[in-house]
Amino acid sequence: MRAAEAALMAGLPEGALMQRAAAGLAGACAGLLGRVYGARVVLLVGGGANGGDALYAGARLARRGAGVSAVPLGARIHQGGLDALVRAGGRVADDPFAVLARADLVLDGITGIGGRGGLRPDAVPVVRASRASGAVVVAVDLPSGVDADTGAVDGEAVRADATVTFGAYKPGLLVDPAREYAGAVRLVDIGLGDLLPTPELEALQHADVARLLPVPAAESDKYRRGVVGVVAGSARYPGAAVLAVAGALRGGAGAVRYVGPAGDAVLARYPETLVHPGPPGRAGRVQAWVIGPGLADTPGVEDVLASDVPVLVDADGLRPLDPAAVRARPAPTVLTPHAGEAAALLGTAREDVEARRLEAVRELAGRYGATVLLKGSTTLVADPDPDVPVRVNPTGTPWLATAGSGDVLSGLTGSLLAAGLAPRDAASTAAYLHGLAARRAARGAPLTAHEVAEALPGAWRDAAGAPRAGLDGGPAGTEGGAGRRPPGS
Numbered sequence: 001m002r003a004a005e006a007a008l009m010a011g012l013p014e015g016a017l018m019q020r021a022a023a024g025l026a027g028a029c030a031g032l033l034g035r036v037y038g039a040r041v042v043l044l045v046g047g048g049a050n051g052g053d054a055l056y057a058g059a060r061l062a063r064r065g066a067g068v069s070a071v072p073l074g075a076r077i078h079q080g081g082l083d084a085l086v087r088a089g090g091r092v093a094d095d096p097f098a099v100l101a102r103a104d105l106v107l108d109g110i111t112g113i114g115g116r117g118g119l120r121p122d123a124v125p126v127v128r129a130s131r132a133s134g135a136v137v138v139a140v141d142l143p144s145g146v147d148a149d150t151g152a153v154d155g156e157a158v159r160a161d162a163t164v165t166f167g168a169y170k171p172g173l174l175v176d177p178a179r180e181y182a183g184a185v186r187l188v189d190i191g192l193g194d195l196l197p198t199p200e201l202e203a204l205q206h207a208d209v210a211r212l213l214p215v216p217a218a219e220s221d222k223y224r225r226g227v228v229g230v231v232a233g234s235a236r237y238p239g240a241a242v243l244a245v246a247g248a249l250r251g252g253a254g255a256v257r258y259v260g261p262a263g264d265a266v267l268a269r270y271p272e273t274l275v276h277p278g279p280p281g282r283a284g285r286v287q288a289w290v291i292g293p294g295l296a297d298t299p300g301v302e303d304v305l306a307s308d309v310p311v312l313v314d315a316d317g318l319r320p321l322d323p324a325a326v327r328a329r330p331a332p333t334v335l336t337p338h339a340g341e342a343a344a345l346l347g348t349a350r351e352d353v354e355a356r357r358l359e360a361v362r363e364l365a366g367r368y369g370a371t372v373l374l375k376g377s378t379t380l381v382a383d384p385d386p387d388v389p390v391r392v393n394p395t396g397t398p399w400l401a402t403a404g405s406g407d408v409l410s411g412l413t414g415s416l417l418a419a420g421l422a423p424r425d426a427a428s429t430a431a432y433l434h435g436l437a438a439r440r441a442a443r444g445a446p447l448t449a450h451e452v453a454e455a456l457p458g459a460w461r462d463a464a465g466a467p468r469a470g471l472d473g474g475p476a477g478t479e480g481g482a483g484r485r486p487p488g489s
């Protein structure tokens with residue numbers, strides 16, 4: 001951000017960027033207030049440019065008739081911004097707590113990308129008073145106290161109802177725990193355009209997923225579409241096998257081969273599965289393996305890792321995982337740990353992974369030379385190459401935190417791998433569809449892992465932009481024709 005801003009500022013009059021930021025910020029606040037005239041606005045103003053943004057936005061609101069008071073929290077505050085506020089009829093609050101108690105809207109301009117650590121002690125009481133007042137709290141660029149680059153929150157931070165951010169989304173707005181503090185996020189374009197470098201983090205959108213989803217060509221057959229092998233389930237956990245197969249059947253592979261002791265349970269639910277008692281090396285050719293869900297003990301992991309096709313390792317398969325063995329593989333490996341499994345692999349505590357997800361997922365990907373999908377309230381996908389952006393999944397719902405939903409995800413991801421997607425694309429596309437399916441299935445109520453699997457085709461159609469059921473009037477042969485995309489994708 002700083003490099004891009006400096007390059008842009010070099011060709012602009014002094015203060016022009018801050019004015020763009022303030023104009024966007026004031027516009028967003030006006031929208032939230034509904035009526036600006038007569039509204040009571042309080043600015044929490046730190047010592048840097050973040051406070052400057054708040055002051056200039058406050059000046060704009062004051063010119064439209066809002067009563068605007070500034071609460072200075074730095075040793076010095078932005079002088080140009082303060083002068084503008086005073087010229088527009090705003091003032092510095094004599095009694096911060098009195099103005100906060102009556103506020104309709106509080107602008108948090110304490111720190112932005114220059115903030116380090118949680119809030120300082122002098123800021124804590126006013127931030128608490130802002131929340132207690134019932135005012136709408138709008139964070140300027142970032143909620144103060146969160147780490148812009150990692151999403152970590154060390155100490156106290158502002159809990160905003162909305163955040164107006166400038167130029168680009170910062171990782172702290174997309175990765176938990178900080179993401180939760182940001183509320184609804186709005187991006188204001190300040191003209192950085194092509195000056196922005198390769199991002200640390202990227203999020204797929206519908207159109208990206210539509211481009212990535214495999215579509216069978218006219219001359220496809222089930223083998224050319226890819227066969228995925230699923231090594232999962234045990235006498236103790238037969239259900240994990242059923243759920244992993246359920247995900248795999250909806251992921252675009254032409255066939256699903258199940259290998260393990262839960263074949264009867266799998267066939268009872270999915271007669272289309274090719275079942276083999278094992279071991280995996282004897283089960284026949286596949287284009288990708290999934291191993292781990294519900295295995296209990298872990299027979300076959302070495303066997304599968306020795307294969308020359310992409311392998312996804314999840315759950316119980318992750319327990320004995322040796323970095324050297326994974327790094328030595330001739331084909332890609334995808335690991336899909338939740339925070340607890342990631343912590344065990346890293347030799348740290350679950351809370352440490354949850355507090356620093358971005359760091360943890362990068363560390364694991366580097367250590368194993370694998371693509372790592374870290375599950376949880378924020379799902380991240382890291383490539384083994386540290387220069388490739390981490391993908392953050394924008395879909396999902398906390399209702400997904402239900403037993404077995406991870407098994408569906410591993411089957412789905414393996415199926416996309418077998419269909420030929422690159423590991424990072426397979427993992428992030430699967431997370432996207434899985435989260436979308438969960439939202440469709442939950443609609444505000446508890447959901448089961450099985451319902452997530454059953455909602456996957458609907459999520460696929462949504463993301464692909466394919467015609468919905470009942471509206472399927474596209475030209476004959478369009479869908480699946482010669483590898484072309486369905487219309488509207």
Ligand SMILES: NC(=O)C1=CN([C@@H]2O[C@H](COP(=O)(O)OP(=O)(O)OC[C@H]3O[C@@H](n4cnc5c(N)ncnc54)[C@H](OP(=O)(O)O)[C@@H]3O)[C@@H](O)[C@H]2O)[C@@H](O)CC1
Pocket residue numbers: 002005006009017018021046047048049050051053074110111112113114115116117118119120123140141142145166190
């Ligand atoms: N660059 C541009 O062109 C544009 C930038 N823009 C805006 O500038 C923002 C970045 O501004 P910035 O670099 O001045 O840093 P900023 O976020 O205000 O923080 C520094 C201040 O915070 C203080 N402080 C630090 N930690 C703290 C803590 N824990 N608790 C409390 N205070 C703490 C620190 O104090 P110090 O350590 O110096 O004592 C210093 O006073 C950016 O986020 C965006 O809003 C837009 O206008 C668009 C154009």
Ligand SMILES: Nc1ncnc2c1ncn2[C@@H]1O[C@H](COP(=O)(O)OP(=O)(O)O)[C@@H](O)[C@H]1O
Pocket residue numbers: 315338374375376377378379396397398399400401402403404405406407408409434
């Ligand atoms: N708080 C949450 N918000 C959104 N998604 C979550 C949350 N907690 C877990 N999930 C998702 O739910 C799934 C759970 O997977 P996992 O932990 O492997 O469970 P299981 O082993 O029971 O299948 C993952 O896709 C994960 O990202």
Ligand SMILES: [K+]
Pocket residue numbers: 050108109110111112139140141142143144
């Ligand atoms: K802020």
